[in-house]
Amino acid sequence: xxxxxxxxxxxxxxxxxxxxxxxxxxxxxxxxxxxxxxxxxxxxxxxxxxxxxxxxxxxxxxxxxxxxxxxxxxxxxxxxxxxxxxxxxxxxxxxxxxxxxxxxxxxxxxxxxxxxxxxxxxxxxxxxxxxxxxxxxxxxxxxxxxxxxxxxxxxxxxxxxxxxxxxxxxxxxxxxxxxxxxxxxxxxxxxxxxxxxxxxxxxxxxxxxxxxxxxxxxxxxxxxxxxxxxxxxxxxxxxxxxxxxxxxxxxxxxxxxxxxxxxxxxxxxxxxxxxxxxxxxxxxxxxxxxxxxxxxxxxxxxxxxxxxxxxxxxxxxx
Amino acid sequence: xxxxxxxxxxxxxxxxxxxxxxxxxxxxxxxxxxxxxxxxxxxxxxxxxxxxxxxxxxxxxxxxxxxxxxxxxxxxxxxxxxxxxxxxxxxxxxxxxxxxxxxxxxxxxxxxxxxxxxxxxxxxxxxxxxxxxxxxxxxxxxxxxxxxxxxxxxxxxxxxxxxxxxxxxxxxxxxxxxxxxxxxxxxxxxxxxxxxxxxxxxxxxxxxxxxxxxxxxxxxxxxxxxxxxxxxxxxxxxxxxxxxxxxxxxxxxxxxxxxxxxxxxxxxxxxxxxxxxxxxxxxxxxxxxxxxxxxxxxxxxxxxxxxxxxxxxxxxxxxxxxxxxxxxxxxxxxxxx
Numbered sequence: 001x002x003x004x005x006x007x008x009x010x011x012x013x014x015x016x017x018x019x020x021x022x023x024x025x026x027x028x029x030x031x032x033x034x035x036x037x038x039x040x041x042x043x044x045x046x047x048x049x050x051x052x053x054x055x056x057x058x059x060x061x062x063x064x065x066x067x068x069x070x071x072x073x074x075x076x077x078x079x080x081x082x083x084x085x086x087x088x089x090x091x092x093x094x095x096x097x098x099x100x101x102x103x104x105x106x107x108x109x110x111x112x113x114x115x116x117x118x119x120x121x122x123x124x125x126x127x128x129x130x131x132x133x134x135x136x137x138x139x140x141x142x143x144x145x146x147x148x149x150x151x152x153x154x155x156x157x158x159x160x161x162x163x164x165x166x167x168x169x170x171x172x173x174x175x176x177x178x179x180x181x182x183x184x185x186x187x188x189x190x191x192x193x194x195x196x197x198x199x200x201x202x203x204x205x206x207x208x209x210x211x212x213x214x215x216x217x218x219x220x221x222x223x224x225x226x227x228x229x230x231x232x233x234x235x236x237x238x239x240x241x242x243x244x245x246x247x248x249x250x251x252x253x254x255x256x257x258x259x260x261x262x263x264x265x266x267x268x269x270x271x272x273x274x275x276x277x278x279x280x281x282x283x284x285x286x287x288x289x290x291x292x293x294x295x296x297x298x299x300x301x302x303x304x305x306x307x308x309x310x311x312x313x314x315x316x317x318x
Numbered sequence: 319x320x321x322x323x324x325x326x327x328x329x330x331x332x333x334x335x336x337x338x339x340x341x342x343x344x345x346x347x348x349x350x351x352x353x354x355x356x357x358x359x360x361x362x363x364x365x366x367x368x369x370x371x372x373x374x375x376x377x378x379x380x381x382x383x384x385x386x387x388x389x390x391x392x393x394x395x396x397x398x399x400x401x402x403x404x405x406x407x408x409x410x411x412x413x414x415x416x417x418x419x420x421x422x423x424x425x426x427x428x429x430x431x432x433x434x435x436x437x438x439x440x441x442x443x444x445x446x447x448x449x450x451x452x453x454x455x456x457x458x459x460x461x462x463x464x465x466x467x468x469x470x471x472x473x474x475x476x477x478x479x480x481x482x483x484x485x486x487x488x489x490x491x492x493x494x495x496x497x498x499x500x501x502x503x504x505x506x507x508x509x510x511x512x513x514x515x516x517x518x519x520x521x522x523x524x525x526x527x528x529x530x531x532x533x534x535x536x537x538x539x540x541x542x543x544x545x546x547x548x549x550x551x552x553x554x555x556x557x558x559x560x561x562x563x564x565x566x567x568x569x570x571x572x573x574x575x576x577x578x579x580x581x582x583x584x585x586x587x588x589x590x591x592x593x594x595x596x597x598x599x600x601x602x603x604x605x606x607x608x609x610x611x612x613x614x615x616x617x618x619x620x621x622x623x624x625x626x627x628x629x630x631x632x633x634x635x636x637x638x639x640x641x642x643x644x645x646x647x648x649x650x651x652x653x654x655x
Contacts, residue, residue, distance in 0.1 A: 068479075069502035140527055166472070166528065168513050251477030251514025262513050268477075272516060275377030276479025276505040278403065 042294065049288035051281050060288060066253045066269075068277070073285035075292050077253040081170065081263035082296065085245065086238035088174025088259070089181050094231055096178070097185030101227075104186070105193035106215050117190065124183035132247035135176040140167040140248055143175070148260050163258040168250040171259040176244050181234035188233060192226020193219060224311055232304045239297060242267040266293045340367065341615060346374040347381020347394030350481050350536065351417055351599045354634050355394065358627050362619055369615050378481055379505065385411065385602055391612060393602040396481020397505070398581035410605045412654065413580040414620060414647055415598035417628075418569050418637035420537035420560040421485050422547035422595070426525050427452060428467060434548040435460045435557045438493025438586070438594070441550070444471055444532060445490060446497060447511035452530060460551075467530065474524045474533030477514025479505040485597040486534050489585040493594075537565065538635040552594040553586050560593045562637040568592035570640035580647070596637075606655050613654060620651050 052060060052073060063074030100120075104113045144167030151171075155161045196219045204214035220227070242265075250262020251272065266289050277283045340363075345355075352375035359371040376384075378395035385393035386406050398413055423436055440456050443449035449456060452466045476483045487503035501507050513528070515521040518539040525533040537560045540547050549559040558564050571589030576582060586594045603620070607613035624644050631638035639647075 065508065067508035068506045069504045069508065072508075136523055136527065144528075164470070166513060168524065168528075246477065246516050247520065251516070252509070252512065264514075272478040272514075273506050274379075274479075276379040276481070278379040278382055278505070 042291075045287060045291040045294060049284050049291055051284035052288045053284075055281065060285075061292065064253075064255060068273070068279070068282050071279060071281045073281070073288075075266075075289055077255050078264050078266045078269055078289060079292060079296070080255050081173075081249065081253075082239060082265040082267070082293070084170050084259075084263065085173040085177055085249065085265060086235055088171065089177030089238045090231065090235060092175065092178035093182040093185055093234060097182045097230070097234070098189055098227065100182075100186045101189035101193055101230075102215060102220070105190045106211075106219065117187070120183045120186050123179075124187065128180065128241060129243040129247075131176060131180055132244035135172065135244060135248045139172055139175060143167045143172050147171075152260075159257040160259045163256070163260050165260050166250065166262060168248055168262055169260050170249065170263045173245050173249040173263070173265070174259070176248055177238045177241055180241065180244060181238050184234045184237060185230045188230030189223070189227045192223040192230070195226065196222045225308060228304065228308060228311070232301070235300060236297065239293065239300070240267050241265075242271045246272060266290075266296075340370040341611065343369070343371045343392075343612060343615065344374075344390045345371060345381075345392045345394060345601075346376050346384045346390045347602070348378045348396045348481060348599055349375040350396050350419055351394065351636070354417055354630060354636050357630055357634060358619075358623055361627075361630070362622060366615075366618075369619070371619070377479070379479065381602065385604075391607070392604065392616065394600065395602055396597065396599050397484045398583075398600060399602065407604075411602045412605050412650055414601040414603055414624075414650065415569075415580055415639060415643060416601050416623065417599060417631050418565050418596060418639065419481075419485070419599060420565040420568075420593050420596045420637065421482050421489075421534050422537050422540050422560045423532060423534050423550065424522065424525055424540060424545050424547045425532040426528065427469075427530055430464060430466065431546075432461075432464050433546065433559065434464065435551070436548050437551040438490070442490045442494035442497045445473055445475070445509075445511070446494075446500065447473070448496075460557075469530040472528050472531040473509075473512030474515055474521050474528065474531050475509050475512050476506075476517070476521055476534075478516050478520075480517075481505065481597070481599070482518070482534070482536050483507065485585060485595060488583055488597075489595045492583075492586045537561075537637075541635050550594050552592050553588045554590050554592075556590060558591060558593045560595070562632060562635075564591050564593035565596045565637035566640050568594065568596035569598065569637075569643055573640055573642040573646070576643065576646060580650070603654060605653055617651050617654055620654075621648065624648055 056063070056073065060073065060075055061079070062076055064076045065072045065074050066077065104116060108116070144165055148165040148167070148171065151161045152165065200218050200222055201214050204218040209217070245265050246268035249265060249268060251264055251268065252262040253264045253269070254261070256263070270286050270289055274283070274286050277286055352373065355373045359373055363370055378397060381393035381395050382399060382403055384390045386403070393411070399411060404411065423441065425434060437460060440449060440460065443456065450471055451468060452471055453468045458466055484503060484505050487501065487507050490501070491498040491503045501510065513524055515524040515533065518535045521533040521535050522539065522543065522545060525531045535545070547560070549557045552558050567589050568584050568587040571587040571592045572582060572584040580598070580600065582598070584596050584598060587596065603616060607616060624639070624647055628638045628644070
């Protein structure tokens with residue numbers, strides 16, 4: 001009797017354990033495959049870029065000539081274009097996105113909020129080539145005829161707003177990217193703001209805070225991690241965006257101080273030149289650019305991790 | 319985008335392969351002649367139901383790479399293979415010109431509706447950044463009666479690697495020693511000035527969007543989109559506007575000195591009516607095809623392409639080969655074993 005009693009609960013426990021082990025192994029295999037894929041990716045980029053890594057060494061990163069005829073390749077103008085357009089995009093989209101997210105989660109009536117969020121998610125789903133076409137036919141002429149001449153006449157004393165105006169260039173590319181990243185920032189930040197417990201808001205209001213004080217000083221800091229996450233998601237999209245950028249950036253691998261000047265981005269040059277790149281060194285140079293883009297992404301992600309760690313520490317001290 | 323379409327094509331191939339009993343021949347390469355190649359392979363399949371030729375338009379570079387790797391039966395390219403590229407192949411490839419293309423200067427100048435005239439000197443000057451104004455004396459001299467404005471010239475070029483750029487820069491290298499030493503010719507070059515547009519549509523769009531700009535597009539693209547384009551002075555001193563006849567004329571003029579392997583540039587050709595920025599596009603066929611049945615099929619297809627196939631060219635806006643070249647090519651078919 002007694003052993004039977006102890007046995008009965010033991011049997012389901014044992015099956016549960018084998019189930020656990022199987023689940024554990026299967027999910028572990030899936031997780032390991034991610035590491036394997038990443039490793040293979042880096043290894044491929046690394047081995048295929050061997051000709052240019054050996055030929056140019058680190059100079060590849062710091063030289064500015066991109067000449068397929070004489071096979072002289074330098075990545076700096078592309079790195080510059082990629083970073084500048086992405087930073088420009090965030091300068092515009094972060095305030096816009098965060099402001100919209102606060103409005104949608106804290107202030108807007110539920111019906112309006114739901115309707116707007118539907119539109120925003122629609123924006124996020126539009127293929128980038130469509131953004132590129134819209135930009136080519138609307139933003140480019142608007143920037144050439146109104147936007148850039150206005151900036152030139154008001155802020156023309158700054159080096160960023162000097163020189164001839166084309167409509168195509170770094171500034172226009174940054175603007176298009178900002179439109180493309182803003183839906184991600186709104187959507188993810190709004191989720192993060194909605195996840196803040198009601199008690200936090202109520203407590204702030206009970207202590208005599210105004211609606212805005214409670215939002216800005218209590219709710220937003222509470223949701224900081226999610227908001228930062230949304231920004232880095234947007235940045236990741238901006239760094240890797242290809243079609244929309246290549247249609248408006250001007251595709252000229254030069255480094256100019258002026259934001260009106262045409263530039264070039266890493267993703268754009270790879271997409272443009274890879275299919276007709278016949279020489280071994282030429283192909284290798286484009287693959288090494290891919291490696292550089294990968295490194296930039298890793299550096300920025302690492303930076304994001306550090307920032308998150310730093311801000312959470314501050315939060316726990318409080 | 320291209321990898322996607324490749325993946326999709328691969329998937330379709332995998333799905334349909336078990337159903338088809340037909341002889342499958344795979345080819346890949348240049349995008350410029352892709353439209354007529356698809357048409358040819360399609361028409362040929364209608365006549366010979368057991369022959370199916372699949373063509374992937376992945377670019378000339380990709381075509382050469384796949385031919386080198388041995389993943390396709392034959393390749394296609396907008397520029398002849400270099401000696402270095404040929405040396406990597408275990409089987410020597412034969413070049414078969416299939417159709418002809420031309421590249422034309424297109425521009426957008428406020429108040430100018432007439433067709434402009436260009437010379438090698440003015441085109442290279444503009445694209446080098448040496449001629450910066452539309453009312454430059456050199457342009458005014460060639461275009462009497464046209465009111466050219468005192469405006470900065472905005473240059474537009476292709477940003478993607480392209481056979482079109484190869485022909486354009488090959489022509490500029492021939493007519494301008496300056497261009498040859500400073501820039502040279504390739505599918506992509508280090509442009510001294512200008513904005514880059516992706517594809518013919520990118521260049522055309524940028525030119526349309528940018529006042530006082532000049533760019534270059536394929537003749538086919540300009541014809542199909544009814545774009546205005548200028549005429550160019552040829553080697554015998556006449557201003558010639560590109561059309562199918564003047565492009566074919568350029569090939570006919572070059573046919574007299576055609577090398578036996580057909581690897582020849584026909585830019586700046588000498589004929590009276592030859593349009594100077596013209597080019598062949600080539601099929602790259604291995605000189606030895608181990609599968610005897612496939613070898614027979616490919617030879618039969620080439621024979622058809624060079625004769626009956628040529629009549630499809632005009633309808634699809636390609637210039638057809640001159641008969642001198644066709645006669646020479648038919649002889650080359652026998653070299654395939």
